[in-house]
Amino acid sequence: xxxxxxTAALSAGNKETTVARKANLRRFWHKNWMGYAFMAPFVxxxxxxxxxxxxxxxxxxxTDYNMMQTPHFVGFNNYKLLFLDDDVFxxxxxxxxxxxxxxxPTGYLLSFFAAWVINQLKFKRAFAxxxxxxxxxxxxxxxxxxxxxxxxxxxxxxxxxxxxIGLIDQPILWNTDPKYIMSIxxxxxxWMSMGTGFLVFLAGLQNxxxxxxxxxxxxxVKSKFQELFYLTLPAMKPQLLFGAINTITSAFAxxxxxxxxxxxxxxxxxxxxxxxxxxxxxxxxxxxxxxxxIAVVLFLITFxxxxxxxxxxxxxxx
Amino acid sequence: MLKIKWFKGQWIxxxxxxxxxxxxxxxxxxxxxxxxxxxxxxxxxxxxxxxLFPPRFYVTHxxxxxxxxxxxxxGSSTVPFTRYIFNSILVTLVVVVLTVIVCSLAAYALVxxxxxxxxxxxxxxLVALMFSPHVTKIPSYLIINKLGLVNTxxxxxxxxxxxxxxxxxxxxxxxxxxxxxxxxxxxxxxGEFKIFVKMVMPALAPAWSTLVVFSFVSNWNDYFxxxxxxxxxxxxxxxxxxxxxxxxxxxxxxxNAAAFLTTLPVVIIxxxxxxxxxxxxxxxxxxx
Numbered sequence: 001x002x003x004x005x006x007t008a009a010l011s012a013g014n015k016e017t018t019v020a021r022k023a024n025l026r027r028f029w030h031k032n033w034m035g036y037a038f039m040a041p042f043v044x045x046x047x048x049x050x051x052x053x054x055x056x057x058x059x060x061x062x063t064d065y066n067m068m069q070t071p072h073f074v075g076f077n078n079y080k081l082l083f084l085d086d087d088v089f090x091x092x093x094x095x096x097x098x099x100x101x102x103x104x105p106t107g108y109l110l111s112f113f114a115a116w117v118i119n120q121l122k123f124k125r126a127f128a129x130x131x132x133x134x135x136x137x138x139x140x141x142x143x144x145x146x147x148x149x150x151x152x153x154x155x156x157x158x159x160x161x162x163x164x165i166g167l168i169d170q171p172i173l174w175n176t177d178p179k180y181i182m183s184i185x186x187x188x189x190x191w192m193s194m195g196t197g198f199l200v201f202l203a204g205l206q207n208x209x210x211x212x213x214x215x216x217x218x219x220x221v222k223s224k225f226q227e228l229f230y231l232t233l234p235a236m237k238p239q240l241l242f243g244a245i246n247t248i249t250s251a252f253a254x255x256x257x258x259x260x261x262x263x264x265x266x267x268x269x270x271x272x273x274x275x276x277x278x279x280x281x282x283x284x285x286x287x288x289x290x291x292x293x294i295a296v297v298l299f300l301i302t303f304x305x306x307x308x309x310x311x312x313x314x315x316x317x318x
Numbered sequence: 319m320l321k322i323k324w325f326k327g328q329w330i331x332x333x334x335x336x337x338x339x340x341x342x343x344x345x346x347x348x349x350x351x352x353x354x355x356x357x358x359x360x361x362x363x364x365x366x367x368x369x370l371f372p373p374r375f376y377v378t379h380x381x382x383x384x385x386x387x388x389x390x391x392x393g394s395s396t397v398p399f400t401r402y403i404f405n406s407i408l409v410t411l412v413v414v415v416l417t418v419i420v421c422s423l424a425a426y427a428l429v430x431x432x433x434x435x436x437x438x439x440x441x442x443x444l445v446a447l448m449f450s451p452h453v454t455k456i457p458s459y460l461i462i463n464k465l466g467l468v469n470t471x472x473x474x475x476x477x478x479x480x481x482x483x484x485x486x487x488x489x490x491x492x493x494x495x496x497x498x499x500x501x502x503x504x505x506x507x508x509g510e511f512k513i514f515v516k517m518v519m520p521a522l523a524p525a526w527s528t529l530v531v532f533s534f535v536s537n538w539n540d541y542f543x544x545x546x547x548x549x550x551x552x553x554x555x556x557x558x559x560x561x562x563x564x565x566x567x568x569x570x571x572x573x574n575a576a577a578f579l580t581t582l583p584v585v586i587i588x589x590x591x592x593x594x595x596x597x598x599x600x601x602x603x604x605x606x
Contacts, residue, residue: 028434031433032431032433032434034427034431034433034510035427035428035431035432035433035436036427036433037427038423038424038426038427038431038510038514039423039424039427039428039433039436039439041419041420041423041424041479041480042420042421042423042424042480042485043424043439043480044480045420045476045477045479045480046439046442046443046446046480046482046485048461049454049458049461049476049477049480050442050446050454050480050482051442052457052461053453053454053455053456053457053458053461054449054453054454054457056456056457056460057453057454057456057457060456060457067460114346117339117343118343121339121340121343125592125593127343127347128592128596129588129589129592130347130350130351131346131347131350132588133350133351133354133585133588134350134353134354136535136539136584136585136588137354137357137539137581137584137585138538138539138541138556138557138560138580138581138584139539139541139557140539140541140557140558140560140561140580141357141556141557141560141576141577141580141581142353142357142577142581144357144360144573144574144577145353145356145357145360145577146353148356148360148373149353149356155369155371155373156373157373157375160372160373164372191349191350191353194350196532196599199595199596199599200599200600200602200603202596202599203596203597203598203599203600203602204599204600204603206596206600207600236603237603238603238604238605239600239602239603240603241603241604241605242602242603242604245447245448245604248448249447249448249449249450250450252450253450253451253452255452255542256541256542256557260561275450275452275542278452278455278456279542279545279546282455282456282459282546283459283545283546288456288460291456292456292457295452295453295454295455295456296453298449298450298452298453299449299453302448302449302450303445303448303449306447306448306449307448310604314605315605
């Protein structure tokens with residue numbers, strides 16, 4: 001931005017002759033072309049596959065585009081349909097929100113707490129690997145394990161175990177009974193929740209400036225927990241913010257695990273999520289207008305929550 | 319309290335609470351690690367042990383038959399399993415290489431050249447961190463469709479290159495690289511591109527190693543992109559193919575072997591790069 005200001009100042013100082021303007025342009029170009037050349041590949045792809053799609057999605061959500069006929073403007077009709085008449089979407093929304101509200105904060109706190117404890121132990125690297133590994137496995141590949149573990153017959157590990165210790169006498173239909181499906185999906189998500197956020201926390205803790213603890217000790221900070229609340233957490237705001245944003249976007253994007261464990265569509269839509277609904281309308285029915293409205297709702301939810309945590313955890317002024 | 323002589327002549331103090339802490343942590347490790355161990359174990363279980371009742375966690379007669387089944391039985395179907403592995407490796411490697419180059423270039427320009435408009439791009443990147451990639455999938459699909467790239471490798475590669483997160487991470491790291499070094503190289507008459515390739519990138523090895531790991535993991539596991547862009551069996555990548563192998567009794571062994579083969583590379587890559595990744599992650603905080 002300083003370049004911009006300089007150029008502006010220069011042009012204000014000079015008489016607005018074409019010669020001066022040309023010289024300014026040349027100077028501007030000379031100063032910036034290298035930066036633009038380096039950025040070009042990223043900017044082009046980022047525009048085509050991120051920026052333009054977001055804008056297009058918003059535009060499409062006000063149309064009835066279905067990939068065959070020319071789209072018509074339909075105003076807020078898609079949104080009205082979505083919130084007033086589409087009961088499956090209501091199920092998807094409530095499933096997703098329930099899922100996000102439970103696994104999001106739990107996974108986040110778990111990640112931080114695990115990182116905090118591991119940072120004080122020996123064999124840090126081994127512990128970190130063991131905690132982080134689940135999050136990098138393919139959700140689809142792991143379904144194999146979960147389906148054996150939570151199999152609905154008496155051969156399933158969990159059913160067998162529970163029957164053996166006498167807690168139940170009939171096998172529970174873990175992955176087919178709508179009552180249990182979402183809990184299973186949440187369990188799997190929590191198993192995978194020590195992801196990028198966990199690593200960021202751990203790295204932040206490892207590189208914490210030791211001198212603030214010494215200063216704290218003089219100021220009367222005594223226990224490990226006081227240290228955590230008064231010294232560590234405030235110093236780690238940037239990492240906490242990054243982890244929070246990561247958690248929000250992934251918690252609301254739940255899809256592959258749910259689809260892999262419960263099938264698509266799941267019994268009674270019990271594991272139906274916003275992304276599943278989006279996939280259904282966009283890539284099975286090709287109702288792109290309606291599906292775009294779903295995408296916009298997803299965008300707004302994560303974006304607004306993102307802004308809120310950004311306001312809360314911002315450390316720009318410090 | 320117990321005192322034990324540790325190696326290098328250090329003393330460690332063992333207290334009750336410490337023992338308890340380690341026990342709790344080991345229990346949690348069991349929780350995270352056992353399902354992974356299970357993937358390994360079942361991949362080597364012979365068929366009779368897979369369907370044993372009562373179920374048994376460990377394997378008594380390990381066999382590699384599941385893996386040969388995977389190649390042989392599925393080899394007789396139209397698409398051999400090795401094709402999925404090839405697809406996954408090809409797509410993942412190309413995306414990883416391109417995203418590292420493209421995102422590093424952009425991040426370097428943002429930090430060191432500060433071109434007019436750079437702030438706008440950075441703010442857009444921050445916004446893009448705040449929504450899941452699913453939001454952009456419909457228009458991206460329309461674009462890929464218009465370009466005639468549906469069911470090609472390009473459909474899986476192109477949208478995966480300019481990732482906001484990757485550029486963000488590189489930016490945070492490049493900020494630590496001293497301007498003086500760049501200035502000195504310029505004085506010596508080195509070209510900008512040469513400075514970037516010969517000096518900056520080697521110095522930033524930990525940062526882009528981290529990018530390599532993260533983009534390898536996310537592309538290797540990506541299920542949604544092939545699900546929408548790929549329409550033929552022969553072009554599927556591993557996660558999508560896994561779903562179509564089927565889980566019939568005859569194929570249970572092969573499916574387990576496939577799950578093992580899908581999970582193994584990401585864990586290996588991370589284990590090798592762990593040190594460098596941890597070094598880099600410190601810089602990924604957001605000031606807000």
